Amino acid sequence: MMGTVFSTASTIDAVLDVLTAILLLLGAFFSLVAGIGIIRFPDTLTRVHAGTKPQVFGLACILTAVILSTRNWSAIAIMVLILLFQMLTTPAAAHMIGRAAYRRERPGDEMLFVDELEQAVELAHQDPESAVQSNDE
Amino acid sequence: MNSVILNFVLIVVGVVFAVAALLAVYRVVRGPGILDRMIASDMLMTTLICILGVEMVINRHTTLMPVMIGLALTGFLSSVAVARYVSKKRSS
Numbered sequence: 001m002m003g004t005v006f007s008t009a010s011t012i013d014a015v016l017d018v019l020t021a022i023l024l025l026l027g028a029f030f031s032l033v034a035g036i037g038i039i040r041f042p043d044t045l046t047r048v049h050a051g052t053k054p055q056v057f058g059l060a061c062i063l064t065a066v067i068l069s070t071r072n073w074s075a076i077a078i079m080v081l082i083l084l085f086q087m088l089t090t091p092a093a094a095h096m097i098g099r100a101a102y103r104r105e106r107p108g109d110e111m112l113f114v115d116e117l118e119q120a121v122e123l124a125h126q127d128p129e130s131a132v133q134s135n136d137e
Numbered sequence: 138m139n140s141v142i143l144n145f146v147l148i149v150v151g152v153v154f155a156v157a158a159l160l161a162v163y164r165v166v167r168g169p170g171i172l173d174r175m176i177a178s179d180m181l182m183t184t185l186i187c188i189l190g191v192e193m194v195i196n197r198h199t200t201l202m203p204v205m206i207g208l209a210l211t212g213f214l215s216s217v218a219v220a221r222y223v224s225k226k227r228s229s
Contacts, residue, residue, distance in 0.1 A: 017140075017142075017143055018142075020143070020194060021142065021143055021146040024146060024147070024150045024191065024194060025146060025149070025150060027150075027187055027190075027191075028149070028150040028153035028154055028157075028187075028191075029153065031153070031154055031157040031183075031184050031187055032153050032154075032156060032157045032160075034157065034180055034183075034184075035156065035157035035158075035159075035160030035161055035180070035184075036160065038160060038161060038164045038176065038177055038180060039160050039163065039164060044170060044172050044173055044176070047164075047173055047176050047177075048176055051176045051177065051179060051180040052176075052179070052180075055180065055183040055184075055187075058183075058187060059183065059186060059187055059190075062187045062190035062191065062194075063190055065190065065194055066190050066193045066194055066199065069193075069194040069197060070193065070194075070197050070198065070199050072199045075199045075202060078199075078202040078203075078206065079202070081206055082186075082202070082205050082206050082209050085206065085209040085210050086183075086186075086209045089209065089210065089212065089213035090179075090183075090213065092213055092217065093179060093212075093213035093216035093217055093220075096216065096217045096220035096221065097172055097175060097176060097216055097220045099220065100172055100219075100220040100221075100223040101170075101172050103223075104170065104172065104223060
């Protein structure tokens with residue numbers, strides 16, 4: 001094994017293996033960070049931040065590791081598709097959960113400098129029909 | 138020597154993913170509200186997608202890529218549905 005290190009093919013293989021290992025460790029680290037954040041953060045909104053944000057980059061690392069490990073370069077297109085769908089759908093879910101969490105448990109005034117959603121929620125509570133109309137316009 | 142290092146890295150990665158999934162499950166069981174549970178289950182599913190990728194690295198194939206596409210496409214529907222229901226129930 002040591003004798004063949006200096007031929008170019010196995011050197012490239014070794015470099016790709018090391019890159020794969022580093023990318024796998026990065027992805028696992030980001031997933032672990034998301035888990036710790038979900039456990040440690042005190043609020044629903046902060047937990048949305050912790051659970052959603054690191055996952056996309058961790059998934060990108062894992063997918064790149066898959067490509068580098070299998071050397072199946074035609075799978076790059078599918079990898080880009082997976083990343084695209086993940087980046088499209090994760091913010092949508094986080095947005096909906098954030099809106100629901102804001103209405104459910106009002107974040108305290110000490111956490112927010114500007115509260116732009118408060119007026120809209122108050123309007124919806126006071127007069128639902130006018131709020132719907134203003135949304136339609 | 139190189140494959141020994143890669144095997145060690147794969148074991149470490151598996152353990153770290155298991156710990157992350159267990160933390161998510163803990164938050165699903167413990168979470169004070171339904172939204173916390175939905176966030177944690179969403180994160181659990183993304184961890185599952187990553188673990189499918191790690192399995193492809195271990196066995197050196199790309200067969201599971203369509204499964205990952207399906208999971209990435211449909212995983213957010215449950216969160217959106219639950220969030221809609223929660224906010225509607227609250228505002229009425």
